[in-house]
Amino acid sequence: MSSNIPLRILLSGLLGAGLAACSNDSSNSSSGSSTTMSGKVADGYLAGARVCLDLNANQVCDDGEPSTTSSSGGSFTITNATAEQIASAAIVVEIIVGETIDEDNPGTAINKTYTLTAPAGYGFVSPLTTMVQNEVREKGVTPDEAKASIQTRLGTSVDLEEDYVAGSDGGGNDAAEFERVHKVAQVTRAVMQQNIETVTQVLDGANVSFEDVLALIVSQVLEALETIGTAVDNSSGEFDADALVDSGVVDDAGIDPSVVEDDLAEREAERNASSVSIAGVLSGGGSLHFFESDEDNGQVSFYYGTVSSGGGSSVTVTDYRYNSSNGLWETQASESNSEQTCILSSGSWTCVSEDAETIAISGDSVVVSRGGLSVAQETISGIAVSLTDKRIQTYANDEYFSLALDPTAKFSTNATGYKLTFTRSNDYYELYKDNTASIADCWDGTANTEGPWAPTDTWCNNAFTRTGDGNAQTDGNAAAALSELISANAAVSPETPEDIKGTDLYGNDKSWLMEFVSGGTLNFYPFSYGEGGPTLGSKVSGSWVQKTVDGKTILQFTLPELVAAQGDFDRYDRVQFFTVHEGYVRRGYVAKAGSSSDDEWVFNDTARDDIKAAFDDDLLVSLVACTAGDADAALIGALDTAATGCSATAFISDDVAGKSLTSDFGIFTFAANNTGSYFGELGDDGQKYLDFTWSIDGSGYIVINTSTPNGDGTTLYLRMNIAKVEQNARQVSVVTLGLEADSEAGLDSASGDVRGEVWNIR
Incomplete structure (x- = not known):
């Protein structure tokens, strides 16, 4: 059962109340005699947090699930669970805003929500075990495999199931490493809190699945885990995880607000995907198309392949390569590969080319055979997702294709995406x-x-x-x-x-x-x-x-x-x-033997055509910022001078209406009715969400006006003037002048910094 709840509920700490309707889920019923499980929860030790067994795997503590509240030292004991539930259900810990206390900061209740998880059977729950459980959910690996992966990224041999608070205080040989891991956990917690705020602001109360939100947030932290570890190692003086995050050194761990909605839409679509017969797709006249790229000495090549029925049970694969000189996708002959795989079959080693695969339709299945050997076969199954009106760039499988696609382009009606699973029926050597x-x-x-x-x-x-x-x-x-x-x-x-x-x-x-x-x-x-x-x-x-x-x-x-x-x-x-x-x-x-997936999308004919239409290899070349006119504490005339020196051209409404422009400090979203919103950094106030109005003045500049309350009860008025130097589908090179004043009229004579920058478009 998935739970779709307004993200604002996260900030109020009312997850349990908001999800009371889930308490009727049949998975919450207990069978067998009750037993107990005990453990500890920590960033630092967390007292007053809700701890439960996640019987329905939605990463939320629902009413009716075995639960308790942690006490001092982060200790908890769940008494109303069966041995089967304890052995199979992940552990979830919810911060209760205004009540839960992190004993790293005793006496002060936590004021920003977050959720921790751990695999079934763990006796210690922390931000690090949350990453372990996320890998288990996202990649289908075992807890031990996930734990080893995270240990590798952190460069530590410390067991992530162990209590790092006690370990760092114990004076043992590993005390210093436990202390380092504790600091990494503190930074991870701070990033998770910041990411929840970002998602909440961007979605502005929209109903989304919390399990998707948490997976997105933790996955982003995982990608930046090595950066977090390095930041901890390089920190000096009294350690302050929140200050370290605010300093910007771990910005890689932050959610990109420009793609939050797309990422969540992709997760929801995949979660709600339906199984599909790949054999039925091919035998019914459909095709599967996969896109990929290759980089060699700075030269990027683009390819796509088409898998289709060759008549009867046969399946053919046709490869195409993009010819940048004429802008065409041209059929490419298969390249020979001398490398071989030698497979043990019938008492001997049979050596075949690594790309010697045959694909055939066999009843309701599609079967891939290595070298024609029955021992080395895989069966292909899959799921199907409707891509209609979804952003094409979201489903790009690699970095270079993502850069070469119009970020505003969307799939058309009847576009379908598939994810394939390959299942081996037996082991082979x-x-x-x-x-x-x-x-x-x-x-x-x-x-x-x-x-x-x-x-x-x-x-x-x-x-x-x-x-x-x-x-x-x-x-x-x-x-x-x-x-x-x-x-x-x-x-x-x-x-x-x-x-x-x-x-x-x-x-x-x-x-x-x-x-x-x-x-x-x-x-x-x-x-x-x-x-x-x-x-x-x-x-x-x-x-x-x-x-x-x-x-x-x-x-x-x-x-x-x-x-x-x-x-x-x-x-x-x-x-x-x-x-x-x-x-x-x-x-x-x-x-x-078993199942595996390359976790990449393949597409039907309609989606293939949409991707090809959105493709432009010229987008690989990033625009260059014009900084010749950069000036500090300048008036509007300095912007005019810089714009002229950079050969700026006038904006038109279609350049930005219905789009978002992402700078290195925030994201501007422009509605067609000359309103919009900004989310990002604002001086020393950290991240803020502001509504604004926008227009294009007589000089062809975009002029954004907004305001925000000062801490003393007064209002700060803000204006951004933006001149366009150059623009393509992916980026816009701009010269900007940011102004602020204590009154709206004061903006006309205010001064600010003129800067040449390149912003991304979506």
């Missing part, structure tokens, strides 16, 4: 083979051709041994037997990679040494090379097993979540193995 022309071409042409660390053949897939004898000169031989990777005993206090027997693992510019210890323990040691030589980090342990699969001896292991996250391994590439093939040990992956 695969080795990679670069299949280069020569050994020297391995590793993008950087491989040694002889001596240690030299590939033995054009597979370019050797496991190289480290002997663990402390001598680097004995390392680097290509292993010929699995036993060469296995150590009888684990290394004791190793200081360099040369002290450990095993082999190396690389991923995302990270390096680990893998130590396979007899008995099944696998230790991963991160290592790097600095001025003082190689250094080892703290080990992460896992396990390995040797088994026979389809007649082949396999040494199989699963990457621990933290290693997988740091190496940026796809969750379906985390089960790996070594095996001997053609005389040498090779590394491979287990393609696990």
